Amino acid sequence: MISDHLRNITIHLSTHRWADLGLGVLGKPQGPIDIAVMVAQAVLLALVLDYVHMLWLRYKMPPGPFPLPILGNTLLLPENKPWIYFEELSKRYNTPVITFWIGRNPTVWINDAWAASEILDKRAGIYSSRPRMVVFAELGNGQDGMLNMYTTTATQRERWRAHRKLMHHGVGVQSVRRYRSFQNDESRIVAADLLASPGEYVRHFERYATSVVSIIGFGRRVERWDDPIITEVIANMHLAADLNVPGKSFPMLMETFPWLARFPTSIAPWKRGLGRKRGFNFFYALADEAAQKPGHDGSFVKHLFAERAKYGLRDEEVSSLTGNLFGAGSDTSSSTLITFILACCAFPETLAPAWEELDRVVGQDRSPDFADEPNMPYVRAFVKEVFRWRSVAIIGGQPHAPTQDDYYNGWLIPKGTWTQGNVWAIHHHEREFPDPDRFNPQRFLADHEDGRPFPGERGYMTFGWGRRVCSGQALAEQGTWITIARILWGFKIAKKTRPDGSVVEVDINNYTNGLNMRPQPFECSITPRTPRTAATIEQEGRQARDDLEQYRGETKYRMSTFYSRNDRAMDKYGDDAKEE
Known part of the structure; x- marks a missing residue:
């Protein structure tokens, strides 16, 4: 199963010896080149772990296109009328709810009246808040007004x-x-x-x-x-x-x-x-x-x-x-x-x-x-x-x-x-x-x-x-x-x-x-x-x-x-x- 593969990757990365990464005795850097290598490997490790986390979430969330690291599914977005594309994805995966990744963040699209009623109406108390919206809220109208306000506290x-x-x-x-x-x-x-x-x-x-x-x-x-x-x-x-x-x-x-x-x-x-x-x-x-x-x-x-x-x-x-x-x-x-x-x-x-x-x-x-x-x-x-x-x-x-x-x-x-x-x-x-x-x-x-x-x-x-x-x-x-x-x-x-x-x-x-x-x-x-x-x-x-x-x-x-x-x-x- 995918969960077993992800667990093995995580264990392998977390137990890798620093010596195997070329950092010298006791993991001490030997010079500028070693420091650069260490930084690059740390960044690579962070990216791999982040992608593992994305795939783990994808395994548990509603179906959708396979995401790329960092980019997610952003490159798949059409230039116009993305709601038609999400409707087509719902039909393709034969599910009323799909997951689409905008960068590293999953978005859930509800394409069915009964699913929308069950999630957004009947569970209104849970779904009353707003997500982080960088463009419309943080750079635009702000997140303190009624339209964009968080209700998590x-x-x-x-x-x-x-x-x-x-x-x-x-x-x-x-x-x-x-x-x-x-x-x-x-x-x-x-x-x-x-x-x-x-x-x-x-x-x-x-x-x-x-x-x-x-x-x-x-x-x-x-x-x-x-x-x-x-x-x-x-x-x-x-x-x-x-x-x-x-x-x-x-x-x-x-x-x-x-x-x-x-x-x-x-x-x-x-x-x-x-x-x-x-x-x-x-x-x-x-x-x-x-x-x-x-x-x-x-x-x-x-x-x-x-x-x-x-x-x-x-x-x-x-x-x-x-x-x-x-x-x-x-x-x-x-x-x-x-x-x-x-x-x-x-x-x-x-x-x-x-x-x-x-x-x-x-x-x-x-x-x-x-x-x-x-x-x-x-x-x-x-x-x-x-x-x-x-x-x-x-x-x-x-x-x-x-x-x-x-x-x-x-x-x-x-x-x-x-x-x-x-x-x-x-x-x-x-x-x-x-x-x-x-x-x-x-x-x-x-x-x-x-x-x-x-x-x-x-x-x-x-x-x-x-x-x-x-x-x-x-x-x-x-x-x-x-x-x-x-x-x-x-x-x-x-x-x-x-x-x-x-x-x-x-x-x-x-x-x-x-x-x-x-x-x-x-x-x-x-x-x-x-x-x-x-x-x-x-x-x-x-x-x-x-x-x-x-x-x-x-x-x-x-x-x-x-x-x-x-x-x-x-x-x-x-x-x-x-x-x-």
Whole structure:
């Protein structure tokens, strides 16, 4: 057995006589050459023992490709969309859970809904922590915020619970019901914007999603699609999303060679600028600015500042919590709505049942409201299929890490192991979702023949698992439903037809490569269903703007200039970027 071979190698190395290594009598070095030989042999011994340890872990852990010394399986990583590769490995080894080595560190990928439920949901108390993340955490957002925080000690767990409690006050299941009024109004404005300029649908969705979280966070809406809060913050979210996808090029190669992260950023081009720490963060400046303004006492940042002394919140924590709010509701929600448009173009046969249900329940003289949801099972299924078909958080968000050694099906998952749910593989498993690339809302209707058992009542795992489930899940589900229902009610969505009559095809697999994926730009046709729906959209849009007037406002801060070394006029928050 492999364990016997490894034991023999270890015994042989540990009992080797120094004299046999050419170090002279009693192991004393005889000169510079002997010292160099001794150092080289010590390094070699350390490498061999380390590799023996890797192979011993591989023997006990879930199956996967054979790792090389030091490099592990890093060279096997594809350039794009590694979640598809991990799905293929799961099929190759005929196991729901695989081990893949990033350098010397094993990572566990869960490619099955039932295994994910068993490990990450039912054992949530064990898998509530995070692993070491060199790029995204240590060099990026830090490991002290709620998103990346360790929970291996009682002190860490207590701190994380405090952050979670504060976040639940902002976007928890009970809290988001308070936001239905302005979320509904913002959705009406999206419909009016699509009527006026349908070709700018991406920008309209980004404005809508960012405005909703800005009202919740700061008591201030975002009126224009070109507001820097949208363009700069979402661009920053996209960059951050790219920093947590396993890769074999820099900066992600630092996960394989973490010692490279120790070099100063100024002399380490492979760090791509990561590792710079600022005295004040952009999101703290936004929060402090909003907290000083009168009115909107129910905003999230005013709650944070009111509770600051109670929880002993540092500036960095206020910044982190505020930034998490944007991360939980802006980029992800807009990307989901873009996927919705793509699905309508690629699978037009799914629209007629939605129109029939909407006309029967709602009519054409008003658009849908939250009260209509219980009476529209097909539209509910349509939204669920959007979440399932091309999930935004394609690998389930940040990785989990067990706080103790754990076993699944007899396989070891060591303490601290990077443990990731592969949402792509889970949502494209033929067992639960036959013909998985087909967009088919019928699969979420109870009486449909394709219905299969699935752990959890929602039928999808888009928002993660256990205690680390996405904080903004309730907000995203609520907002996505009302916006999709309203757009389905008001518009015909189809592939674009060129002047010569030819059709512009869409590619359902042409997505970005980040942690939060979205479709690459594509052309489409968005036109009002009838003159009556168009008139209703215009009237409701005007009324919504009047209703939202109370949230008018603008920030003086811009992310593009906030961290500029040359901008000295940005009052106390324009501090120079300093390296840690």
